[in-house]
Amino acid sequence: MEKKKIDRREFLKVLGVGAAATTAAFYGCGKRGQGAATAAVGEVPTDKMTFRTTPATGDRVSLLGYGCMRWPLLETPAADGNPIDQEAVNELVDYAIAHGVNYFDTAPVYIQGFSEKSTGIALKRHPRDKFFVATKMSNFSNFTRENSLAMYRQSLADLQVDYLDYYLLHSVGGGKGVETFNERFIDNGVLDFLLREREAGRIRNLGWSFHGDQKVFDHLLAMHDRGEAVWDFVQIQMNYVDWKHASGRNVDAEYLYGELEKRGIPAVIMEPLLGGRLSRLNDHLVGRFKEQRPTQSAASWAFRFAGSYPGVLTVLSGMTYMEHLQDNIRTYSPLEELAPAEYELLEDTAQVMLKYPTVPCTECQYCMPCPYGLDIPAIFAHYNRCVNEGNVPKDQQDPAYREARRAFLVGYDRSVPKLRQASRCIGCDQCVSHCPQSIKIPRQLRRIDRFVEQLKQGTL
Amino acid sequence: MLRKIRIVAAVLFFVLITLLFLDFTGTLHAWFGWMAKIQFLPALLAVNVGVVLALVALTLLFGRVYCSVICPLGVMQDIASWFAGRRKKHRYRFSYSPALTWLRWTMLAVFVAAMLAGVGWLIAPYSAYGRIASNLFAPIYAWGNNGLAWVAERMDSYAFYPVDVWIKSLGVFLIAVVTFVGLAVLAWRSGRTWCNTVCPVGTLLGVLSRRSLFKPRFDVSKCNGCKLCARSCKASCIDPANHTIDYSRCVACMDCLESCRQGAITYTRRQPERASASRAESPRTDASRRRFFGVVGLFAYTALRAQEKKVDGGLAVIEEKKVPNRAVPILPPGAQNTRHFTAHCTSCQLCVSVCPNQVLRPSGRLSMLMKPEMSYERGYCRPECARCAEVCPTDAIRLTDFAEKSATQVGHAVWIADNCVVNTDGVNCDNCFRHCPAGAIRMVPRDPDDPKSPRIPAVNEERCIGCGACENLCPSRPFSAIYVEGHQRQRII
Numbered sequence: 006m007e008k009k010k011i012d013r014r015e016f017l018k019v020l021g022v023g024a025a026a027t028t029a030a031f032y033g034c035g036k037r038g039q040g041a042a043t044a045a046v047g048e049v050p051t052d053k054m055t056f057r058t059t060p061a062t063g064d065r066v067s068l069l070g071y072g073c074m075r076w077p078l079l080e081t082p083a084a085d086g087n088p089i090d091q092e093a094v095n096e097l098v099d100y101a102i103a104h105g106v107n108y109f110d111t112a113p114v115y116i117q118g119f120s121e122k123s124t125g126i127a128l129k130r131h132p133r134d135k136f137f138v139a140t141k142m143s144n145f146s147n148f149t150r151e152n153s154l155a156m157y158r159q160s161l162a163d164l165q166v167d168y169l170d171y172y173l174l175h176s177v178g179g180g181k182g183v184e185t186f187n188e189r190f191i192d193n194g195v196l197d198f199l200l201r202e203r204e205a206g207r208i209r210n211l212g213w214s215f216h217g218d219q220k221v222f223d224h225l226l227a228m229h230d231r232g233e234a235v236w237d238f239v240q241i242q243m244n245y246v247d248w249k250h251a252s253g254r255n256v257d258a259e260y261l262y263g264e265l266e267k268r269g270i271p272a273v274i275m276e277p278l279l280g281g282r283l284s285r286l287n288d289h290l291v292g293r294f295k296e297q298r299p300t301q302s303a304a305s306w307a308f309r310f311a312g313s314y315p316g317v318l319t320v321l322s323g324m325t326y327m328e329h330l331q332d333n334i335r336t337y338s339p340l341e342e343l344a345p346a347e348y349e350l351l352e353d354t355a356q357v358m359l360k361y362p363t364v365p366c367t368e369c370q371y372c373m374p375c376p377y378g379l380d381i382p383a384i385f386a387h388y389n390r391c392v393n394e395g396n397v398p399k400d401q402q403d404p405a406y407r408e409a410r411r412a413f414l415v416g417y418d419r420s421v422p423k424l425r426q427a428s429r430c431i432g433c434d435q436c437v438s439h440c441p442q443s444i445k446i447p448r449q450l451r452r453i454d455r456f457v458e459q460l461k462q463g464t465l
Numbered sequence: 466m467l468r469k470i471r472i473v474a475a476v477l478f479f480v481l482i483t484l485l486f487l488d489f490t491g492t493l494h495a496w497f498g499w500m501a502k503i504q505f506l507p508a509l510l511a512v513n514v515g516v517v518l519a520l521v522a523l524t525l526l527f528g529r530v531y532c533s534v535i536c537p538l539g540v541m542q543d544i545a546s547w548f549a550g551r552r553k554k555h556r557y558r559f560s561y562s563p564a565l566t567w568l569r570w571t572m573l574a575v576f577v578a579a580m581l582a583g584v585g586w587l588i589a590p591y592s593a594y595g596r597i598a599s600n601l602f603a604p605i606y607a608w609g610n611n612g613l614a615w616v617a618e619r620m621d622s623y624a625f626y627p628v629d630v631w632i633k634s635l636g637v638f639l640i641a642v643v644t645f646v647g648l649a650v651l652a653w654r655s656g657r658t659w660c661n662t663v664c665p666v667g668t669l670l671g672v673l674s675r676r677s678l679f680k681p682r683f684d685v686s687k688c689n690g691c692k693l694c695a696r697s698c699k700a701s702c703i704d705p706a707n708h709t710i711d712y713s714r715c716v717a718c719m720d721c722l723e724s725c726r727q728g729a730i731t732y733t734r735r736q737p738e739r740a741s742a743s744r745a746e747s748p749r750t751d752a753s754r755r756r757f758f759g760v761v762g763l764f765a766y767t768a769l770r771a772q773e774k775k776v777d778g779g780l781a782v783i784e785e786k787k788v789p790n791r792a793v794p795i796l797p798p799g800a801q802n803t804r805h806f807t808a809h810c811t812s813c814q815l816c817v818s819v820c821p822n823q824v825l826r827p828s829g830r831l832s833m834l835m836k837p838e839m840s841y842e843r844g845y846c847r848p849e850c851a852r853c854a855e856v857c858p859t860d861a862i863r864l865t866d867f868a869e870k871s872a873t874q875v876g877h878a879v880w881i882a883d884n885c886v887v888n889t890d891g892v893n894c895d896n897c898f899r900h901c902p903a904g905a906i907r908m909v910p911r912d913p914d915d916p917k918s919p920r921i922p923a924v925n926e927e928r929c930i931g932c933g934a935c936e937n938l939c940p941s942r943p944f945s946a947i948y949v950e951g952h953q954r955q956r957i958i
Contacts, residue, residue: 074777088779118776146775156774370778376890377940378783408623415626419618423844424783428900431940433892439775451899462849 049331053338054105057318059271061237062209064137064170066319068312068337070108070273071101073124074115074369075323089116089123097330098127102135104334108319110273111164112141112175113156116370125164138164139171139273141214142195145179145439150193157199161207171273172199172208173240176441178217183224196234214240214275216441219256226264238318239265240273242441244283245310245351246358247276252365253443262314271318277311278304278322280367287361287393290354297350304329305336310351313342362397363389364449365442372436372446380425381436381446387420388453397456400465410460417457427454467732468719471533479540485856486598486818487606489628494819494856501815503535504591505666507858510809524673528680528717531670532660538594539660539716542652546699549653557696557724559656561704564711569661569668576665584834586812590664591858593644595813596827596835600641603818604630629843633817633826637835656699661714671713678734681721683708687729694721694730786842787943794828795839795931795951798846798873799854799864802954803833809861810836816853816862822846824933825853839875841933841949846875848902848932871902874958876931876951878905878924884939884946887911887919897922897935897947905929906947922947928958 055068077097082088098109111124121140128136140160144153161167174196177186190196202208213236215222228234242251243258251257265272278284284304286294291303298305311320320337324330343351366385375381391397395405396412403409417426427450436446459465481497488494502508508516520531532539550556572588579585586592607630614625632638651658660667685708695703698721702714721730797816800806812835817825822844825837837853839846848871854864864870878897886894888911898906905928908920922935924947931949939945 114774114776116777117779118774143774152774373777374779374781376781378781380780412623415623418626425780428938429896429940431886431892431894431896433886433890433894435892461847 049104049334050338051104054334055312055337055340056105057271059210059237059318060269064210065107066137067105067107068317068319068340069106069308069333070110070139070319070321071098071106072275072321072323073109073111073120075325076116076120076123077325078116086117087119087122089119091123091126094123095127095130097324097327098124099130100327101330101334102131105338106330106334107135108137108139108171108321110139110171110275110321112143113160113163114143114145114175121160121163125166129165133166137170138166139173140164140169141173141175142190142199143175144189144195145175148188148193150195150198153189153193153195154198157202168207168209171210171212171238172202173211174199174213176216177213177225178215178219178221179441180438182218182221186221186224200234210237212236212238212240212270212273214273215261216242217254217256217443219260222256222261222264226268229268229270236270238271238273240275240321241265242276243272243274243311243314243317244277244279244307246279246283246355248310248355249352250355250359253445255441255443262316266314266316269316272314272316273318274311274320276367277320278307279365280369282363282365282367282389283307285390285393286354286358287395290357293350293354297347301336302332304332306347306351308333308336309341309343310348312337312340361392363392364444366444367442369441371439371441375436377429377431377433378425379427379429379450380421381450383421383425384427384450384453385444387417391416398460398465401463406465414457414460427451427457430454468723471530471717471719475534475540475543478534479537479544482537482594483598483602486595486815487603489607489610489819489821491819491821491852491855494852498856500535501591501813501856501858504858505531505536505670506589506591507811507813510811510859510861513860520670521673524670524677526678528674528677528712528715529667529670530717532657532667532716533718536590536594536666537598538590538648538664539657541594541597542648542657542659543699543718545649545652546656557693559696559698559701561695561698561706562701564702564714565662566713569671572663573665573668584831586835587640587644588663588665589811590660590666592811592813592835593648595811595815595818596637596641597645599814599818600632600638601645629823631823631843634829634835636829637814637827640835656701657714657716658701660716661700661702674715674717675712677712679732680712681710681715681717681719681730681732683710684729684731687727688725689727689729691726693724693726697721697724784942786937786945788840788842789936789944789948791840791949791951793876793951793953794830794833795876795933795949796955797825797837797839797853797862798870798875798930798955799851799857799862800875800955801863806861807833807836809859811859811861812836813858815856815858819852819856821850821852838951839933841937841945843937845933845937846931869957871930872957874930874952874956876949877926877929878931878935878947878949880922880924880947881944882921882946884941884944885921886940886946887921889941891919893919894940895920895922896938896940900934900938901929902932902934903928903930906935930958 056065057068058065077090077093078088079090109124109128111120113121128138142153142157144156161169174190179185199208199211203211213225229236241258241261242255243262247255247258249257249259262272284302286303294303294306308320311317322333324333364385366382368382368386370382372381391413396409398406398409430447430450432447434447440446478500482500484493485497485501502513503516505520508520523530550558576585576588579587607628610625611627614627617625648659688708690705692705695705699718700714700716702711703721719732722732796803796806812827814827817827817837824839824841824844824846826840827835828838849867851864851867851870854862882888886892895908898908905925906922909923910916910918911921912918933949935947936945936949939947
């Protein structure tokens with residue numbers, strides 16, 4: 006397990022004196038994506054990538070898509086507040102394109118709003134016809150037409166392109182369902198505007214990404230069926246856990262994918278790894294994969310699952326590290342489809358995972374920054390890691406109670422500075438609406454806080 | 466031989482007592498906590514008759530062995546002096562100086578007077594060393610530990626964890642620096658000057674050691690008058706011309722025995738004399754009521770501004786908490802009351818050093834300068850901890866068990882409406898309520914006539930124990946919306 010490179014306490018001190026309103030998230034930079042140790046060694050082919058073709062534009066899209074929300078970060082942000090390590094981004098993008106990856110997915114809100122800019126800089130160094138770029142209308146906090154259109158134009162400027170290959174209505178299904186969807190895209194005429202932009206060729210494919218309320222999903226597909234808005238693609242969360250066991254109010258991927266396939270709408274897959282959780286499985290589950298395919302990573306199973314469905318256009322992965330990029334390229338160069346028995350193994354893995362009391366956080370950072378200073382994803386990541394490593398004792402009779410207690414508490418202070426721990430959650434609920442996994446964040450934080458108190462007071 | 470025994474014992478005591486101040490895990494205290502409790506002034510204040518009598522007996526038997534072995538401040542000076550002696554041509558650098566008895570007794574009087582004024586602990590030896598150890602040595606130890614923790618983290622080991630290093634009180638830190646530098650320079654130049662002029666314990670034990678059974682004695686017939694003994698005597702108490710030793714200043718270090726090449730000095734029994742041990746009058750203190758006001762500056766508050774696009778990630782700035790202006794200082798649970806506490810505490814900083822929650826710090830108030838008081842900016846007094854009472858050598862902090870600690874009311878919480886985020890940010894918050902270990906806070910509607918109005922905390926002062934969980938975990942910054950006022954007299958609820 007990688008650890009962070011910085012001294013968090015030192016970091017806190019810097020924060021204390023700094024007057025910047027928001028600061029860098031060098032946080033979690035070591036923890037996002039997949040577990041590093043899982044990458045298999047071997048040749049990384051440059052010409053064997055599996056491609057899928059879109060019906061609408063005939064684009065030949067690589068099955069591996071690059072998610073641009075987990076770019077490597079600097080230890081201290083640049084003068085303009087940009088925390089992204091541009092040199093590392095350039096290197097990753099060059100490598101990806103050289104090995105066949107041609108789909109890059111970003112959004113105006115990613116990485117404190119700096120993702121588009123960095124992605125644009127990296128892509129600008131390649132011919133425009135060598136890549137497809139996708140970005141989104143992230144008008145979450147201000148629905149007005151002016152703000153929404155300004156956001157769209159800013160995306161073109163930041164990405165340094167004069168047309169967008171893929172444009173998405175970002176995260177429909179949240180908030181108050183259809184009502185929120187109408188407020189964001191219909192009542193203000195933003196959807197009409199985007200449809201016209203598609204006609205004008207500045208948007209080549211128009212679609213949407215989905216989290217949450219099934220009614221909204223059905224509503225948008227009904228629009229498609231009625232011809233009110235023809236969707237060129239839809240982005241859904243799909244992996245072997247969400248296939249039949251979606252958490253919170255999310256919808257099972259089996260249903261989402263089935264509805265899209267029926268209509269011949271290509272599916273773009275997000276969270277194929279559940280924010281890396283499917284690569285950081287506990288030893289027992291990893292062991293079962295290794296017995297089948299000793300040289301392949303746990304992550305490769307999740308990617309093969311997503312890629313084995315023919316209606317999938319591309320599978321997005323936020324790859325922070327070169328090793329992850331290489332591992333994923335290998336998995337899809339070319340794709341080796343899952344055998345029926347392997348589907349069963351993955352379904353069984355999902356069921357075992359559900360028995361663990363982990364928090365279904367994918368560390369997407371949408372909830373951040375918490376106005377009261379908590380580092381929510383880091384708290385969940387620590388807790389989940391301890392669950393998977395067996396460091397969450399049930400009671401004091403556990404044979405390894407003392408070691409587990411120490412590992413949990415010492416690791417907690419290392420992973421999350423004291424002032425950003427769960428005990429600081431005031432329950433204001435401002436984060437809840439931002440969570441695409443619809444985690445009841447304050448409730449989970451309180452559960453973890455109670456557990457920490459029990460460990461500290463010896464009352465477990 | 467005797468000298469070697471003395472050195473080994475002294476190093477052992479010195480290292481272990483120092484470790485008591487450095488070890489933040491509390492493991493050493495279980496084994497060696499008694500070393501702090503056999504220090505003379507702490508034992509006197511704890512009315513630990515057994516220890517005081519044992520030390521008196523020790524001195525009457527063997528002279529001021531206490532000063533050479535048990536007292537960490539004395540050993541620290543010996544170490545400084547030893548380094549000075551390592552220089553070329555400085556091994557035999559001392560010479561006899563006549564006793565300044567008038568100065569010693571004046572200093573003792575000054576000490577008693579200072580005690581009455583509440584600042585006597587400046588020159589009390591054990592507490593002076595405690596301040597040096599906790600302010601100067603402990604940070605170095607902690608940094609070393611943090612280095613190991615840094616390595617451990619990268620090796621996925623939980624053997625070490627990092628600890629906070631901070632100056633708990635600038636005043637006390639400066640006092641410790643001045644004491645350390647002053648003593649080191651004095652010892653470097655002239656050995657045990659401080660112990661034989663200023664130190665009140667030295668003066669008191671000197672009275673006893675004059676009459677001790679065993680002493681270094683001259684065999685005049687063997688002496689060839691080389692004066693090596695006087696030149697190696699760090700107490701400057703050997704008068705080689707007259708073959709006399711000022712036993713009130715002799716700290717029984719045995720250096721002279723080893724330096725004499727003629728074997729003219731031996732450590733032997735004296736001829737029985739009329740023994741009359743004079744008892745020292747125990748110093749008394751009184752609590753003064755003056756207060757030392759710290760000026761709290763106000764800094765600009767940087768708040769998060771709403772953005773046109775709510776971007777993902779990043780961390781909110783966390784402002785440091787500031788110490789509220791408490792009318793009465795909060796004493797650690799078990800301190801009983803201001804009078805008992807100020808009379809017994811030697812401000813040795815042992816509790817401050819071991820407090821794992823960063824709650825205790827030396828007070829800046831004149832009435833209890835350098836004595837520990839509690840504040841909750843960095844942590845709160847946790848229910849599973851009674852470390853301060855465990856280590857206190859003087860029983861200034863005394864608890865029988867955790868139950869007593871959790872039932873001791875050291876203060877009570879006060880809610881400040883203007884700071885509460887329910888009022889300032891318009892959000893729901895019940896963090897104080899949820900973390901109160903005493904169940905002293907309940908959430909009530911802000912508007913008594915409207916049960917649906919936002920809920921604010923209400924403190925039941927009778928149940929509140931003043932632990933500070935609410936104050937520490939309050940989201941309002943820099944000043945918490947709920948803070949603890951100390952009580953002069955603690956009580957069990």
